[in-house]
Amino acid sequence: MRKFLFIFIFLFNIILQTFATHNRAGEITYRHISELTYEITIVTYCYTISAADRGSLEIDWGDNTSSVIYRVEKVSLPDNYVKNTYVGLHTYSGTGIFQIVMIDFNRNPPILLNEPIDKAAINEIFIHNPSAYDPDGDSLSYELTTCLGANGEEIENYSLPETSNSFYVDAVTGDLIWDTPIEVGIYNVAILIKEWRFGVPIGSIVRDMQIEVYETKNHPPEIRDIKEICVEAGDLIKFEVFAKDIDNQSITLRATGGVFQLNDESVEYFEEVQGIAEVRDTFRWLTNCSHVRSNFYQVTFKATDNDPGIKLSDIENVMIKVIAPAPKNLIIEGKNNSIEIEWDKSICDKAIGYKIYRRYGFYGFVGDSCENGVPEYTDYELIKTVNGLENTDFIDNNDGNGLIQGYLYCYMITAFFQDGAESYASEEICTELVRGIPLITNVSIRNTSKTRGSIYMAWSKSKEFDTLQYPGPYDYIIKRSEGIWGGNLQEIAINDGINDTIFIDTMLNTKDYPYSYSIEFYNKKTNERPRTLIGIPQIASSVYLKINSRDNENWLKMEKNVPWLNEKYFVYMEKENGDFDSISFTDSIIFVDKNLPNGKEFCYKVKSFGHYQLENIIDPIENFSQINCGTPIDTFPPCPPELDVYSFCDTLYNFYFIQ
Structure with missing residues (x-):
């Protein structure tokens, strides 16, 4: 009879996520060597910015034995990752099902710095704070839970x-x-008390305490409120803590918190101080880059009176956040279709990289002291994360697709850290691209027709390109596609010469379709050089007006794809004599014409009103849509009739049908 060894492999990735932030992925595999001997291979993928570097791992073989296996290979990977391979042999004593587990612990539990010895008084607010401190800088959250009794089991029918x-x-x-x-x-x-890392719970502890409530004429002291504080690393934090006692008793003021556990002499020791009726002391902390972290530090001040009967206390928490300085000396330079960005290295050597944010147009961001990173309300978009403290340059080319002409591109940069902390945002700096390609300004419907529609096109003259590299002569190739996105652009015409920047496109079905265009600017072929495209062309479409008719209403929707910014849309309605008159304007792409009679046709066209965020370009940019018509119609069903039923109960009749 053959005997088999069954091995159950534990879900290794769950262990990684729960306990080790330097480990990002991994697997356990095995190979049968002979009889009951197996070779186990563990592969881990680690983030090298973390200080943890494991030359060996302890493995639980699942048969109540464990041993240490050693790393046989370490391979560096891109983006600060490394692949570690560990190999070990194990011989089982018999057959069975075994669970092989490797757990790489990488956490310290919170430390509670305040003793649970506070007393309470009837009709007086009682406050206790455990003053929990997490050595790893993990987030902590607090909630009430059921007390435990014998054998660690929850107390039955427990209530607050x-x-x-x-x-x-x-x-x-x-x-x-x-x-x-x-x-x-x-x-x-x-x-x-739950411990969180990157939004994932990684552990918890419980403070189970007794509160003794007394009847007393004593009142607890009161500590003056202190607002939360945010500072740049390197700044001195200094504030006064003041407490008073209305019973004019002696007060003892003390402080606890993680800042006193730093062991770097940056915090001036807040000695336990006493006073009669009043007490005050000054908290001082000279911060530095080592104090930067994503979470607030919490300092808990406790004032306790010296009542001979029942001593009562007050608690005041001060939340302090230390934020890394912003990257300095941003320099940007616009090219034809990209922007080069440089900045100084962060002065905080714990930074592991930089985040680059981009926006179209200047915002003027000035954050408050607790506003690190770049907030969403600025409409800045994170476009790139650059890993590495020393990597202080970036070329924004829109992921290889090229930036589009016609915008003012603005940037802010932050430094980021292993725990997710982000520095203050850099100064906001903006530039435009070198105008080496034509900027489309007009795609305007001149005539609405299924067969004889026409569109007026215009663009800015190309300039500021490298005339040594592209000495000319030049021409423009006009390409067109149905639809607003330019999905099937086909060449339709060539304008010869750099100054010919207008084109009329005719014989189109402008009634049923929008059209999009691109203008390609070429250095023409000569005997000395081949035909060369200068820059990446834009795509711009006509404004296409759609109408959805409802009860006494026509809903107008403007669809377009343009590289400039449209601020308004002017709505025109056709009069009885065939002329169009402006009836309203909107800054939305939706306009509702209300209070119209049902069954009557109304015809409209729209003029868009916009601009580029650049100087020396035609402003405003105005373009007409095609003409479109809609007839309001009653789309609501009539209300059901109201039926009243009466029964003549006083007099009953028999009814007969006589044939």
Whole structure:
């Protein structure tokens, strides 16, 4: 009888996501050597910016034994990744199903810095904060949970303490707030503290505590509110902490938080200070780049009175964020269809790369002190992430497709860090492309017809191109396609000479179709050089007017694909004499003509009104759509009739049908 060894391979990627941020992927494979001996190979793909570099791994063989296997190969990959290969042999004592597991732990649990010894008083707000600190800089969240009893099991029928108003824990600061106790006693509560990394929960701990509630005439001290603070790395944080006691008792003020665990002498030690009725002290922290992280630091100040009976406390949390300085000295240079960008290396050597944001047109962004990165409301788009502290240049060519002429291109750059932190945004800097290609300004319908439609085309004269490389002579090739996207551009004409920038396209079905065009600018073929395309041409379409008729309304929609910005659309309606008169304008591509009689046809055309964000280009740019008509129609069904039924119950009759 043959015996088989069954091996169940654990889902390795889940282990990676949960416990090790330097590991990004991996797998476990095996090879049968002889009898009950197997060779196990572990491959991991690691992010090298992390300090973790494993020359060996511990593996659990699934038979209550484990051992260390060693790395046999390390291969560098693009974008700061490395492939590690580990190989080991294991001989099982018998057949069975075994689960092979390698867990690469890479986390430290939160540390609770405040003792759970606070007392509460009837009709006084009680606050406790565990002052949790995560050594890895992971995010922490807080929530109430059920207390545990014997054998670690949840207490059956557990309920929160009674309150005159509310009993909750602040999910961000960790403040446990009881507003307010109403009965003397000893109460058990539990706070679940979850640890998060890149939005994924990676661990949790529970503070299970007792709160003793007393009846007393004492009142807790009060600490003056302190707003959250955001500073640039390198700045000095300095603020006063003040507490008072209305009972004029002695107050002890102390502070806890992760900033006191940094061990770099950047924080001036906040000594425990005392005072009668009032107490104050100054918090000082000289920040530097090592303090940059994506999450806030939390400093918890606690003021406790010295009542001989029941000592009461107040808590004040100060959220502090240290943000890396913005990249400095941006330099950009526009080319014919690309823009070159350079900047200085971040002064924070923990930065692992840069994020490049782009926008069409200047915004004038000035963020507040807590606004790092580039906010979405600016309409800036992240176009590139550059890995590596030393990589401080980038060519924006629209992913190889070339940038389009006619826009003012603006950029901001940030540095980013391993934990997801982002620096302040750089200054906003803008440029336009060198105008080496013609800019289309007009694709305007002159005549609406199924067979004799015509379109007026115009473009700017090409200039600012390299005349040494392209000495001429020149011509323009006009290409056309049905539809607004230029999906099937075909050559239809050639304008000879650099100054010939107008074309009338005729014999078109402008009633049923929009048309799009491109203008290609060429250095013509000569005996010395071949015919050469100068730059990447634009595509611009006519405005195509669609109408959807409804009850007493015509809905007009303007479809177009143009490289300039259309700000408004002027709507014209045909009068009885055949002329068109302007009836309204809109800054939307939708216009609703209301209060129209059903059954009557109305005809419209639209004039777009726009511009390029450039100087020395025709402004405004105006183009007409085709003429289109719509007839409002009642599309709503009539209301059902109301039926009233009466029964004459006082007098009953028998009815007979006599044939």
